[in-house]
Amino acid sequence: xxxxxxxxxxxxxxxxxxxxxxxxxxxxxxxxxxxxxxxxxxxxxxxxxxxxxxxxxxxxxxxxxxxxxxxxxxxxxxxxxxxxxxxxxxxxxxxxxxxxxxxxxxxxxxxxxxxxxxxxxxxxxxxxxxxxxxxxxxxxxxxxxxxxxxxxxxxxxxxxxxxxxxxxxxxxxxxxxxxxxxxxxxxxxxxxxxxxxxxxxxxxxxxxxxxxxxxxxxxxxxxxxxxxxxxxxxxxxxxxxxxxxxxxxxxxxxxxxxxxxxxxxxxxxxxxxxxxxxxxxxxxxxxxxxxxxxxxxxxxxxxxxxxxxxxxxxxxxxxxxxxxxxxxxxxxxxxxxxxxxxxxxxxxxxxxxxxxxxxx
Numbered sequence: 001x002x003x004x005x006x007x008x009x010x011x012x013x014x015x016x017x018x019x020x021x022x023x024x025x026x027x028x029x030x031x032x033x034x035x036x037x038x039x040x041x042x043x044x045x046x047x048x049x050x051x052x053x054x055x056x057x058x059x060x061x062x063x064x065x066x067x068x069x070x071x072x073x074x075x076x077x078x079x080x081x082x083x084x085x086x087x088x089x090x091x092x093x094x095x096x097x098x099x100x101x102x103x104x105x106x107x108x109x110x111x112x113x114x115x116x117x118x119x120x121x122x123x124x125x126x127x128x129x130x131x132x133x134x135x136x137x138x139x140x141x142x143x144x145x146x147x148x149x150x151x152x153x154x155x156x157x158x159x160x161x162x163x164x165x166x167x168x169x170x171x172x173x174x175x176x177x178x179x180x181x182x183x184x185x186x187x188x189x190x191x192x193x194x195x196x197x198x199x200x201x202x203x204x205x206x207x208x209x210x211x212x213x214x215x216x217x218x219x220x221x222x223x224x225x226x227x228x229x230x231x232x233x234x235x236x237x238x239x240x241x242x243x244x245x246x247x248x249x250x251x252x253x254x255x256x257x258x259x260x261x262x263x264x265x266x267x268x269x270x271x272x273x274x275x276x277x278x279x280x281x282x283x284x285x286x287x288x289x290x291x292x293x294x295x296x297x298x299x300x301x302x303x304x305x306x307x308x309x310x311x312x313x314x315x316x317x318x319x320x321x322x323x324x325x326x327x328x329x330x331x332x333x334x335x336x337x338x339x340x341x342x343x344x345x346x347x348x349x350x351x352x353x354x355x356x357x358x359x360x
Contacts, residue, residue, distance in 0.1 A: 001033065001186075001236075001268060001271070001274050003031070003032045003033065005033070005186060006036045006185045006186070007033070007035055007036060007185055007186040007187065007188050008035060008036055008037050008038070008039060008176075008179045008182060008183075008185060008186070008187050008188070008233075009025075009028070009035035009037070009038045009039070009048070009188050009190070010038075010039045010040070010044070010174060010175060010176040010178075010179065010187055010188065010189040010190065011024070011038060011039070011040045011041070011043075011044025011045070011047060011048050011190050012041055012042075012044050012169075012173050012174035012175075012189070012190060012191045012192060012193060013041040013042025013043055013044055013148075013167065013168075013169040013173050013174075013192075013193070013219075014042070014043060014044075014173075014191075014192035014193045014242070014247065015042075015043065015151075015212075015246075015247030015248055016043075016067075016245065016246075016247065016248060016249055016250060016252075016253070016256070017043075017192040017193070017240075017242040017243075017245050017247070017256055018042065018043025018044055018046070018047060018192050019043070019047075019064040019065075019067070019253055019256045019257050019260075020190075020192050020240040020242050020256040020257060020259055020260030020263075021043070021044055021047040021048070021190060021192070021260060022047060022057065022060045022061050022064050022257050022260060023240070023256075023257040023258055023259065023260025023261030023262070023263075023264065024190050024238065024240070024260040024261070024263070024264045025047070025051055025057060025060075026057045026061070026260075026261050027260070027261045027262075027264035027265045027268065028188075028264060028268075029057065031265075031268055033268070034114070035114055035188075036114055036183075036185060037114050037115045037116065037117065037182060038051075038052060038114060038115075038116045038117070039116075039117040039118075039119065039130075039175055039176065039178050039179060040116060040117070040118055040119065040148070041118075041119040041148055041167070041168045041169050041172065041173055041174065041175050042119075042148050042149050042151070042167050042168065042169050042173070043149065043192075044190070044192075045116070045118040045119065045144070045145050045148040045149070045168075046099075046100065046103065046104070046145050046148075046149060047060065048116050049103075049104050049107075049112065049116050049118065049141050049145050050103040050104055052112040052113060052114055052115070052116045053103075053104055053105065053107045053111065053112055053141065055103060060103075061257060063102070063103065064253060064257055065253050065254055065257065067099075067250060067253060068250060069248075069250055070095065071095055071098075071099055072091075072095050072096055072099060073091050073095065073248065074091060074092045074094065074095050075090065075091060075092070076088075076089060076090065076091055076092045079092075088156035088157070089150075089153060089154055089155050089156040090153060090154050090208060091154055091155055093146075093155055093156055093158075096146060096149060096155060097142075097146060100142050100145050100146055100149075101142060104141050104142045104145055105142070106140060106142065107140070107141045107142070108137075108138075108140065108141065109131070109132045109137035109138075109139075109141055109144075110137065111141075112132075112141065115132060116132050116141070117130050117131070117132040117133055117178055117182075118130065118131045118132055118141070118144040118145060118147075118148050118168070119148055119168030119169075119171075119172060119175040119178065120144060120147040120148050120165040120166070120167070120168045121165060121166050121167070121168055121170050121171050122163055122164070122165055123152075123157045123164045123165065123166050124163070124164060125163075126171075128168065128171045128172065129165065130175075130178050130181075131144035131147075132144070133178075133181065133182075139160055139161070143158065143160050144160070146158045147160060147165035147166065147167075148165075148167055148168050149167060150165065150166045150167050151166070151167045151169070151170075151215070152166050152167065152170065153211060154208075169215075169219055170215075170218075171222070172222065172223075172226065173191075173193055173219040173222070173223060174189050174190075174191045174193070174223055176189045176235055177226060179233060180233070183233075184232065184233050185233060186233060186234055186235075186236065186275065187233050187234070187235045187236070188235075188236050188238065189235050189236070189237050189238070190238045190239075190240070190260075190264075191223070191237065191238070191239045192239075192240055192242055192256075192260075193216060193219050193220060193223075193243070199213060208248075209246070212246070212247045212248065215247075216247070220335075221335075223332065224332055224335045227282055227330070227332050228308070230281060230282055231280040231281060232280050234275035234279050234280060234281060234282075234283060235281075235282045235283065236267070236273075236274060236275065236283045236284070237282055237283065237284075237330065237331045237332065238263055238264055238267050239263065239331060240256070240259045240260045240262075240263040240264075241259055241263065242255075242256050242259055242260075267284075270284065273285075281330060282330035282331065282332055282333075283330065284330070284331070285328050285329065285330055286328070286329055286349060286350075287326065287327070287328055287329075287349070287350035287351075288326075288327055288328075288329050288334070288347045288348060288349055288350055289325050289326055289327075289347065289348055289349075289350050290322050290324075290325050290327060290334075290345065290346070290347045291322060291325055291345075291346055291347075292312075292319070292320045292321065292322060292344050292345055292346075293344045293345075293346060294319050294344075296342045296343065296344035297319045297320050297342065297344040298341070298342055298344075299314060299317075299318035299319060299320070300341060301314065301320075302339055302340060302341060303320050303336060303339075303340060303345060304320075305339075306335070306336035306339040307336040310323060311323055311324060320344070320345075326350065329347075334347055
């Protein structure tokens with residue numbers, strides 16, 4: 001990416017994994033790449049608003065590395081004891097409010113440079129509301145950020161103007177759709193969610209962990225569906241490898257910040273992967289070869305449901321067959337592979353597949 005290329009930076013949600021966004025910003029700024037605007041969801045909104053509000057990277061990094069569980073999570077014992085099932089949330093709101101006050105203060109959207117858009121959802125109507133867009137910029141940034149961090153069940157919905165808002169991630173965890181309302185420039189989207197990672201024994205970690213894992217699955221599914229037909233503006237997708245960290249773990253903060261920096265620096269070094277003017281879709285792209293292991297295929301038809309229409313067919317023996325084995329994938333393609341119950345679908349880089357065929 002050229003130094004003067006205008007771009008919108010989209011920072012997704014992901015609980016404590018979101019401190020990786022501090023490293024992302026550091027890497028971009030060190031290379032001279034300053035976003036035209038930031039769109040954030042949940043922790044992405046918090047980090048983006050704090051930096052756009054004037055907090056330097058060094059201070060943001062200091063706060064991120066110094067976070068402790070008590071800085072964000074205090075169980076709402078009184079509410080749970082007296083209100084029981086009518087308790088508004090598992091955690092009290094005060095620790096999160098204090099962190100937002102420390103990082104964002106009482107800034108207005110007009111005081112942010114670059115501009116920031118914060119993704120939230122109206123709990124009662126289901127409406128997705130992007131605070132900071134024209135006509136939606138007359139509230140405190142802190143209110144929008146709290147609402148965007150209010151993951152249902154964990155934090156109480158946040159009131160703004162008589163309406164109650166929750167985390168925008170319940171609709172769009174990496175909300176680059178909103179960039180379409182702001183212009184045709186390149187989008188850099190940073191995803192720190194769990195992706196398609198396989199976890200172990202989530203069912204044994206209690207209801208909060210089960211709910212968190214279910215939320216991650218929902219976020220990933222919605223993201224994959226939203227980009228199936230994406231064309232413009234072009235998106236360059238960066239995914240720091242932090243998916244092994246749970247939403248509420250405080251044991252990997254330094255690793256996460258450094259991984260955000262590493263992943264972004266590596267992406268900027270691969271100049272040939274970035275979209276050129278006029279390109280469409282999600283980048284970086286790579287050639288892959290998809291095939292089905294016939295001895296594993298049980299003919300259940302799940303691939304016909306999960307993959308793009310027409311990509312798989314069932315032959316006379318009711319075995320799945322790939323109609324177009326050679327494909328060009330973005331980082332968000334191929335999600336259907338993990339839905340095969342017998343792991344019969346395999347994708348390999350085209351170059352590796354060609355080498356294997358020659359050696360065979």
